[in-house]
Amino acid sequence: MDKIPILRMGRFLLVTIQVDLYDRLALNLESDLVQMVSKTGANGVLIDISALSIVDSFMGRILGNIGSMSKILDAETVVVGMQPAVAITLIELGLELKGVHTALNVEKGMELLQTKMGLIQENEEGTGDSRVE
Amino acid sequence: MKYDASKILQRKKKSILEEWMKNQLADETLREDLMSNEDLREQSNELLDSLLKTINENNINNGDSADFENVTEILSGISISRARQGFTPKETGLYVLSLKDALLQTLQSEIKDNPEALYHSSMKLNKLIDNFSVTTFETFIKGREEVILRQTDEITEISTPVIRVWDGILALPIIGTLDSARTQVVMENLLQEIVTSGSGIAILDISGVPAVDSLVAQHLIKTVSATRLMGAECIISGIRPEIAQTVVHLGIDLSNIITKASLASALRYAFTLLHLEVRKVGSKDKTSI
Numbered sequence: 463m464d465k466i467p468i469l470r471m472g473r474f475l476l477v478t479i480q481v482d483l484y485d486r487l488a489l490n491l492e493s494d495l496v497q498m499v500s501k502t503g504a505n506g507v508l509i510d511i512s513a514l515s516i517v518d519s520f521m522g523r524i525l526g527n528i529g530s531m532s533k534i535l536d537a538e539t540v541v542v543g544m545q546p547a548v549a550i551t552l553i554e555l556g557l558e559l560k561g562v563h564t565a566l567n568v569e570k571g572m573e574l575l576q577t578k579m580g581l582i583q584e585n586e587e588g589t590g591d592s593r594v595e
Numbered sequence: 596m597k598y599d600a601s602k603i604l605q606r607k608k609k610s611i612l613e614e615w616m617k618n619q620l621a622d623e624t625l626r627e628d629l630m631s632n633e634d635l636r637e638q639s640n641e642l643l644d645s646l647l648k649t650i651n652e653n654n655i656n657n658g659d660s661a662d663f664e665n666v667t668e669i670l671s672g673i674s675i676s677r678a679r680q681g682f683t684p685k686e687t688g689l690y691v692l693s694l695k696d697a698l699l700q701t702l703q704s705e706i707k708d709n710p711e712a713l714y715h716s717s718m719k720l721n722k723l724i725d726n727f728s729v730t731t732f733e734t735f736i737k738g739r740e741e742v743i744l745r746q747t748d749e750i751t752e753i754s755t756p757v758i759r760v761w762d763g764i765l766a767l768p769i770i771g772t773l774d775s776a777r778t779q780v781v782m783e784n785l786l787q788e789i790v791t792s793g794s795g796i797a798i799l800d801i802s803g804v805p806a807v808d809s810l811v812a813q814h815l816i817k818t819v820s821a822t823r824l825m826g827a828e829c830i831i832s833g834i835r836p837e838i839a840q841t842v843v844h845l846g847i848d849l850s851n852i853i854t855k856a857s858l859a860s861a862l863r864y865a866f867t868l869l870h871l872e873v874r875k876v877g878s879k880d881k882t883s884i
């Protein structure tokens with residue numbers, strides 16, 4: 463049975479979906495992830511779906527579910543790297559993934575999670591700050 | 596003595612052509628700027644030739660007869676090419692009707708002594724040519740419609756540019772009405788550009804959209820939601836007062852969408868989101884963003 467690896471990165475969990483999700487796999491991922499969040503006490507979950515090219519209403523719901531479940535367990539969920547076609551499909555299906563944050567790529571997703579956790583100290587902000595003259 | 600109109604016409608072909616050409620050249624709607632007289636003559640000759648070849652006592656009554664397929668084809672060709680060249684419908688119509696004049700004149704001079712036969716032949720011929728002019732009109736309009744369709748396609752293609760206004764900020768000015776097909780193109784272009792440029796903010800400028808109804812608003816909301824799913828922020832700008840009025844009157848909820856009055860204020864807001872600051876060089880006091 464295939465299993466999608468859940469990696470731990472500090473206070474966050476990182477999931478990269480590299481294969482096409484079928485229903486069973488998605489359900490397993492959902493339960494594994496919730497278990498993992500509760501076990502590690504993670505504050506954030508980052509799901510990378512950049513390799514996912516096909517999505518249906520079930521997948522959309524699973525993603526939404528993961529977001530809501532993590533929220534109850536006090537962890538923010540960020541979905542990153544969504545393909546344009548996938549985004550259009552989800553919108554046409556009427557799934558707006560409320561309660562899930564989104565970011566363009568893993569890097570930006572991490573940044574977002576860290577901001578949410580308040581890990582960025584005020585004096586360190588200079589790195590992300592640029593000026594236009 | 597029995598008269599066979601088709602035989603007479605066939606015999607008199609040359610003089611009919613001359614008559615017809617004379618009619619056309621005398622007509623003040625003649626468009627020498629669009630078509631030279633030689634071309635016109637050649638075209639007329641071809642049409643008349645094919646008409647007189649097919650015409651006989653039996654089919655002169657019936658313009659829909661399969662015998663006239665060839666004639667109709669030539670007529671359609673002429674009509675479509677005239678539509679493309681920019682002839683007016685009137686000019687195209689008169690072209691066929693002037694043929695009728697020429698044919699009737701010939702009949703008249705040939706069947707002088709028998710008014711009854713002249714009347715019958717004229718009626719038949721009248722009907723036939725009228726039938727042809729209806730066909731001409733139909734194909735003329737078809738030709739025009741093709742032109743319109745092609746132009747519509749072209750407009751759709753050129754009117755959805757995604758502009759990179761700043762590092763990380765995209766702008767998409769929408770000009771013209773937003774329908775479902777167009778929204779699809781706009782959305783796909785925008786999302787694709789977001790992926791390739793890695794931009795975090797997209798500004799949708801709708802100052803060129805003439806009217807916003809509930810369907811257009813629905814399309815806009817869809818585009819914004821899709822952009823959000825991708826992980827980018829979408830700002831709608833260029834909302835004119837009339838559009839704001841319609842949106843509120845229609846009861847459309849745009850409260851969870853960031854809207855700005857002008858592209859400038861949307862850009863300013865985008866700068867704030869990116870922690871950017873625009874200020875005059877050399878001036879001590881900072882211009883507030």
